[in-house]
Structure formats: structure tokens, C-alpha cells
Amino acid sequence: MMEKMIFGRYVPADSVLHRMDPRSKLTMIFLFVCIIFLANNWQTYTIIGLYTFLMTGLSKIPVRFLYGGLKPVIWLVVFTFLLQLFFTREGTLVFHWGVIKIYSEGIKMGFYISFRFFFLILMTSLLTLTTTPIEITDGLESLLGPLKKIRFPVHEMALMMSISLRFIPTLMQETDKIMKAQIARGVEFASGPIKNRIKAVIPLLIPLFVSSFKRAEELAVAMEARGYRGGEGRTKYRLLSWKAADTLQLIFLAVITVLLILFRS
Amino acid sequence: MKKEIVSLKDVTFQYDGQERNALNQVSFDIYEGEWLAIVGHNGSGKSTMAKLLNGLQFPKEGRVTVCGIELNEENIWEIRKKIGMVFQNPDNQFVGTTVEDDVAFGLENMGIPREEMIHRVEDSLNRVKMDQFLSQEPHHLSGGQKQRVAIAGVLALRPAIIILDEATSMLDPRGREEVLETVRALKNEKSLTVISITHDLEEAAKADRMIVMNKGEVFREGTPDEIFSMDEQLIALGLDIPFSVKMTKAFREKGIQLSKHYLSEEELVTELWTSRSRM
Numbered sequence: 001m002m003e004k005m006i007f008g009r010y011v012p013a014d015s016v017l018h019r020m021d022p023r024s025k026l027t028m029i030f031l032f033v034c035i036i037f038l039a040n041n042w043q044t045y046t047i048i049g050l051y052t053f054l055m056t057g058l059s060k061i062p063v064r065f066l067y068g069g070l071k072p073v074i075w076l077v078v079f080t081f082l083l084q085l086f087f088t089r090e091g092t093l094v095f096h097w098g099v100i101k102i103y104s105e106g107i108k109m110g111f112y113i114s115f116r117f118f119f120l121i122l123m124t125s126l127l128t129l130t131t132t133p134i135e136i137t138d139g140l141e142s143l144l145g146p147l148k149k150i151r152f153p154v155h156e157m158a159l160m161m162s163i164s165l166r167f168i169p170t171l172m173q174e175t176d177k178i179m180k181a182q183i184a185r186g187v188e189f190a191s192g193p194i195k196n197r198i199k200a201v202i203p204l205l206i207p208l209f210v211s212s213f214k215r216a217e218e219l220a221v222a223m224e225a226r227g228y229r230g231g232e233g234r235t236k237y238r239l240l241s242w243k244a245a246d247t248l249q250l251i252f253l254a255v256i257t258v259l260l261i262l263f264r265s
Numbered sequence: 266m267k268k269e270i271v272s273l274k275d276v277t278f279q280y281d282g283q284e285r286n287a288l289n290q291v292s293f294d295i296y297e298g299e300w301l302a303i304v305g306h307n308g309s310g311k312s313t314m315a316k317l318l319n320g321l322q323f324p325k326e327g328r329v330t331v332c333g334i335e336l337n338e339e340n341i342w343e344i345r346k347k348i349g350m351v352f353q354n355p356d357n358q359f360v361g362t363t364v365e366d367d368v369a370f371g372l373e374n375m376g377i378p379r380e381e382m383i384h385r386v387e388d389s390l391n392r393v394k395m396d397q398f399l400s401q402e403p404h405h406l407s408g409g410q411k412q413r414v415a416i417a418g419v420l421a422l423r424p425a426i427i428i429l430d431e432a433t434s435m436l437d438p439r440g441r442e443e444v445l446e447t448v449r450a451l452k453n454e455k456s457l458t459v460i461s462i463t464h465d466l467e468e469a470a471k472a473d474r475m476i477v478m479n480k481g482e483v484f485r486e487g488t489p490d491e492i493f494s495m496d497e498q499l500i501a502l503g504l505d506i507p508f509s510v511k512m513t514k515a516f517r518e519k520g521i522q523l524s525k526h527y528l529s530e531e532e533l534v535t536e537l538w539t540s541r542s543r544m
């Protein structure tokens with residue numbers, strides 16, 4: 001179950017977005033998060049909306065996956081909408097019933113802000129849905145490369161990320177095993193008062209911690225035995241390749257930015 | 266004449282905060298191209314010895330020489346290219362997110378150019394028959410498969426020596442045979458030297474030579490024949506003689522001749538029924 005939550009994220013498909021370099025995708029998302037704040041009227045929101053839907057279409061991700069991923073946050077979007085709707089006190093009063101007062105600005109802001117929120121979530125999900133975690137790691141390592149000059153441990157961070165990714169499934173399997181072993185000893189994880197259930201986590205966490213430390217120690221020895229001595233002088237097996245499509249995507253996003261600046265009020 | 270590839274001279278080692286020496290005045294040679302089995306009870310210092318061979322630890326006293334180079338802090342990286350190690354737990358030595366990444370890990374560390382890396386990754390996975398699993402993630406592999414990937418990772422670095430530190434002890438009999446077969450084939454093909462640390466005496470019986478460790482010291486050194494002939498002493502050390510070895514011995518005492526000196530259980534059975542049917 002837990003495995004699905006994290007690893008069900010990447011959906012393999014053969015699409016323009018899937019084939020893009022993770023560096024260009026990361027840059028794109030970063031720019032998108034910035035320029036979305038340029039939108040402030042219906043024209044600009046339409047542009048952003050069209051762009052988001054175009055990208056969603058290009059990703060070839062089946063709608064049910066998108067829906068599955070977005071479902072938990074949809075409520076937040078609705079909540080944001082209601083918050084704006086009821087608490088904005090500007091513009092003309094359009095609806096009045098008891099204590100509930102709805103103003104025209106409230107409706108407008110409600111739509112704008114919840115749409116902005118929705119587009120942001122959709123675009124960032126597209127990133128994780130079309131890019132494997134290890135590609136994201138490689139992309140980040142490469143993009144943050146210049147920070148090495150100021151002694152920021154870019155390589156170490158990337159290695160840590162990839163080792164974590166490598167060990168998540170292993171630790172999940174182990175958690176499952178320990179849980180079963182504890183259930184066999186009479187620990188109840190799924191029923192009983194909340195206090196007991198929290199207590200039940202302890203006999204799960206402690207063995208997990210102990211074994212993780214042991215793993216870490218053995219892994220460190222194994223890595224050293226295979227000649228690992230830090231990032232210096234290391235070559236890379238995985239190759240990132242920037243293609244024409246990547247440049248085009250960024251140019252397209254630049255055009256969108258210009259349009260937003262032109263049409264915003 | 267046999268040429269030594271590794272030699273330990275009066276090596277003593279102690280872990281910090283430990284009262285007893287983990288190794289005490291250990292001296293022996295390992296010869297080029299041999300299969301050496303090291304056996305001994307838990308805590309007898311086998312793993313410690315393996316770690317001293319490639320500079321994961323340094324001796325307190327004594328000298329370790331590998332391929333003619335005496336080990337010191339400066340040349341450990343050279344030595345580590347020559348000695349590949351495969352450890353016990355298949356999970357805790359798998360560094361990469363996929364099979365190919367894991368094999369490439371050692372190559373990346375050595376700064377091998379990418380074209381060469383791709384070639385070597387493919388070649389070594391071919392040799393351990395794991396080329397079908399190139400982009401597979403480790404949690405989808407069996408223990409035996411992971412160990413074969415670990416061997417491929419070692420092979421890719423073109424070592425002269427492979428150390429298996431209980432590399433098969435967490436595997437089922439089939440996985441164990443898979444891994445050992447792989448190493449045997451590679452050894453013959455590439456004239457590797459294999460040092461196998463093991464609790465499996467059946468496996469040790471097939472080695473060219475054996476070393477028995479006891480409480481941080483070399484208790485006995487010799488061919489499996491010689492080692493197994495001192496059965497009482499072995500049992501006193503907590504090591505049991507494999508059934509097939511006992512059987513062979515019993516047959517010989519009864520005057521029944523067998524083709525080879527030591528046979529695995531299966532070979533023994535085959536040999537017995539074929540010789541019976543000839544009569």
C-alpha cells in the first residue's frame with residue numbers, strides 16, 4: 001500500500017514530456033511557479049490554464065492517474081475557494097443571508113486563487129509523473145553543480161538521495177516483516193485505543209532503527225571496498241542529454257511569460 | 266612453482282575498545298590462481314582478516330603484501346582495484362538504484378570513461394548471466410541474483426583476487442550453487458585467485474587449500490584432505506566434517522576405492538550406484 005503511494009507516482013509512457021531532460025523539466029517547473037504569480041485577470045489565467053492543459057495532454061498520463069494523485073489535494077483547493085469566498089470584504093455585495101455575506105471580489109479571488117493552486121499542483125505532479133526519482137536526482141545534481149564552488153556538498157546530497165531511493169523498498173519490506181513478527185507476538189497495530197496504537201509503533205521503530213544502522217555500516221564498508229572516495233575524480237554512468245525539444249519547451253515557456261506580462265492588468 | 270599473490274607476516278590486529286586481539290600473529294601466503302577456503306568459528310577473525318587485505322583496516326603489527334605491494338594508507342586505492350570483495354548480506358552491498366547502476370558504481374569511483382563503462386557493465390553482467398536484468402531494481406531480485414550482480418560489480422573492475430566473505434550464507438541451496446558456479450567458471454576463465462570465507466564445509470572441501478582459524482590465530486593450513494583427516498580436533502573447534510567426507514573415509518577404510526578423494530553428496534551417490542551396477 002505504502003509502496004503505491006510513493007512509487008505509483010512515476011507513470012511510464014512514451015511522451016514528449018517523458019523524453020525531456022530532467023534538467024529542463026526542473027527549470028520549467030521552477031519558472032512556472034514564478035510566472036504563475038504574474039496572472040491577475042481572466043485573460044492571463046486563461047493563458048496559464050491553456051498552457052497547463054496543453055502540458056497535461058502532452059504527458060499522455062491517463063486521467064485516472066492524475067485524478068488519483070490530485071484527489072487528496074482537491075479538498076485543499078475547495079477549502080481555499082471557500083475561504084476567499086466568505087472572507088473577502090471588497091467589491092459589491094452580491095449575496096446576503098444571515099451572517100453570510102458574499103462580495104463580487106470574493107467570488108473573483110476565490111476562483112483565481114484556487115485555480116492558481118490547482119495549476120501549480122497539476123504541473124508539479126506532471127514532473128513527478130513523467131520523471132523517475134533517480135532522473136530528478138541526476139537533474140538536481142547537474143543543475144546545482146555550480147554550488148560546488150561554494151563548497152555546497154552537491155554530490156553527497158545526490159548520492160544520499162539515490163541511496164535513500166534505493167533503500168525505501170527494502171525498508172518497506174523490512175517494516176512489513178517486523179510488523180508481522182510483532183503481530184504474531186500479540187501487538188495490535190490496527191485496533192484498540194489510539195494511545196495503545198501509538199505505543200505499538202515503538203516495537204516497530206526500534207528494530208527498524210537498529211537494522212538501518214547496521215545496514216548503513218555495512219553499506220559504507222562495501223562502498224569503500226569498491227573504491228568509493230567521494231565525488232572527486234568520479235565519472236558518471238548515467239548521461240543526461242539536452243535535446244532540441246528541451247530548448248523548444250523553454251522558449252515556449254518564455255513566450256508564455258511575455259504574453260502574461262502583456263495581458264496582465 | 267606457485268607464486269604468492271598475498272602474504273601476511275606476523276599480523277596482529279585489535280579493534281578499538283576491545284581487550285582481545287581480533288588477530289594474533291597471523292602469517293600465511295595465498296598463491297596465484299588458487300581457491301583458498303577460510304573456515305573457523307564465529308568471531309575467529311575471518312572477516313577482520315579479509316578487511317586487512319584491502320585496507321579497510323590496518324594491522325597493529327606485521328605486514329600485509331598484495332601483488333608485491335606492501336599495504337599502507339597511500340596505496341589502498343591501487344590495492345582495492347586488485348581485490349574485489351563480496352559480502353554476506355545481498356541487500357547491504359547493493360548501492361545502485363538498478364542493476365546496471367550498481368555494477369557501474371565501482372567503475373564510476375575509478376573514473377573510467379563512460380564508453381568503457383557501458384562496455385564493461387554489459388560484459389560483466391553477461392558473465393554472471395544477469396544481462397537480462399539490466400534496468401531491474403534490487404527489490405525485484407532474489408538474493409542469489411543480487412549476489413551475482415555484486416560479483417559483476419567486482420568483475421567490472423578486473424581484479425586479480427576475489428574475496429567472498431560468507432557471500433552465500435544467506436542464500437538458499439539453489440542460490441548458493443548459482444553463485445558458486447559463477448565464481449568457479451570465472452576463476453577458470455580469468456585465472457582469478459579466490460578467497461572464500463565460509464561456514465559451509467561442503468564448499469570448503471572443494472577448495473584447493475584450506476585455512477582453519479581459531480580465536481584470531483591460524484590453527485591449521487593444508488589441503489581439504491589434510492584438514493579433514495584431523496576430525497576430532499575439528500569437532501573440538503566447533504566445526505563439523507561434511508557427511509560426504511565422513512562417508513568417503515568410511516568407504517576407504519572398508520577398502521572400497523573411489524575415483525576422487527573428496528566428492529560432494531551427489532557425486533558420491535552417482536559414483537556408488539554406477540560402480541554397483543558394473544558388478
Ligand SMILES: Nc1ncnc2c1ncn2[C@@H]1O[C@H](COP(=O)(O)OP(=O)(O)OP(=O)(O)O)[C@@H](O)[C@H]1O
Binds near residue numbers: 280309310311312314
Ligand atoms: N567493528 C568491530 N568493532 C569491535 N570489535 C569487532 C568489530 N568487528 C569484529 N569485532 C570482534 O573481532 C573479533 C573477530 O570478528 P570477525 O568479524 O573477524 O569474526 P568472523 O570470523 O568473521 O566471525 P563470523 O563467522 O561471525 O563472521 C570478534 O571477537 C568480534 O567481536
Ligand SMILES: [Mg+2]
Binds near residue numbers: 311312313430431
Ligand atoms: Mg565474518
